[in-house]
Amino acid sequence: MSSLLLTVSQLNSYIKSLLDGDRHLQSVYVCGEISNFVNHYRSGHFYLSLKDDGAVVQAVMFRSAASRIKFTPQNGMKVLVRGRVSLFERSGQYQIYIDDMQPDGVGSLQLAFEQRKEALAREGLFDAARKRPVPRYPARIGVVTSPTGAVLQDIRNVLTRRYPLAQLILCPVLVQGSEAAGQITAAIRRFNERQAADVLIVGRGGGSMEDLWAFNEEIVVRAVAASRIPVISAVGHETDFTLCDFAADLRAPTPSAAAELAAPDRGELHLSLLEKQTAMRRALQGRVEENRRRLLTIRQSRSMASPLYGVELRRMKLDYRAGQLKSAFVHTVRRQAQTFGTLAGKLDALSPLKVLARGYAIASGEQGLVTKASQAQEGDSLRLKFMDGSVSCRVISREIVVPDGEPHRF
């Protein structure tokens, strides 16, 4: 076919058939770094390039395959893909049609875990400020776990030994498999709705990351964070961490440890009760001692030493008051004497005797004092009083001075 004339379509179609016919290219594993990643929101297909230091290749992952991976691919992420190589005839570009993608280096679950952890942490679900304190003496301890596992037995044993006062309320759930997350979420919500416990233990025994996966599911993590009842998370062994642990108010390394965190120890409580009783007794003894000392002080004081001391004290007070009263009295008398003197002076100045001394006389008739000429008639007898005595006389005539000045005679 050295000299055939081909259309572009025929050429691309031919090349495609060559690629599709190559057995090796039907299933290849390629590792590289993701770039130009596009998650086509409408179709759900992923479009990306894979590259290494020297080359780049286009790739596509259709929705059916893309929806199966748990992590979200990102630019710069190193991945291992499995797929077939073929040609996209319209652009003449060959590309990898990806069936599966794994993060290179870490497992995909691990990556999904990290990504979800970061997203939920950004939302503040793991904030220390959200953590509620676990009650010291819980009356009802709720447990969300498998009814058949060792977890329940461990918790039960620990509580029987440490704090049998509590009531253990179990909400049995599946702890792995596709239904687990939904059941665990529902159980946490039910405890909250009914306020059926003072503290919750949510957990399961150890297992692989896949086994523990329900405790990483977003609905479970959110239910734990939203729980008004404090939650103690006890998933797997000490080395296993789940997102549930981060959202919980306390994380216990094992189910037994969770029970220990949930309840105080009977033996320790007994000791603490003894201590309290001792403290009370000591405090009361101190109180009695203090009162005895005070009594002693009072007894030895002066008033207790001499019974008359109080009387003396009161007599002194009485004397003092009497003195005050006396001086107040003297003061009042003096002030009134002064007032009297002033009034007497005024009275003296107004005395008619003083007027007579200056040469005036007081006339009086049968009707009393005669202070006006008009009061006296010719022939009346008047009595004139002087300073040194009086005379009797008769009116011979009178002259009245009217206001306009002209005297006239009657």
Added chain:
Amino acid sequence: MAKMTFEAAMKRLDEIVALLEQGEAPLEKSLKLFEEGTKLAQFCDETLKNAQLRIEELSEEPGEPDTEGTEA
């Protein structure tokens, strides 16, 4: 005091110990507190001694939890 919860008793007991240790209450009041505290401590100790773990299952339906549980 018969109906008192363990938690409430412990809380009151702590209060009493604190009050007595402050030593501000008059002697007569202190004596009353001491008496109350001693009773509470005895009640708590008795409760601890006699307690038996009860296990119940949270029922599906809203309402009281089932009481089918057994004692440990």
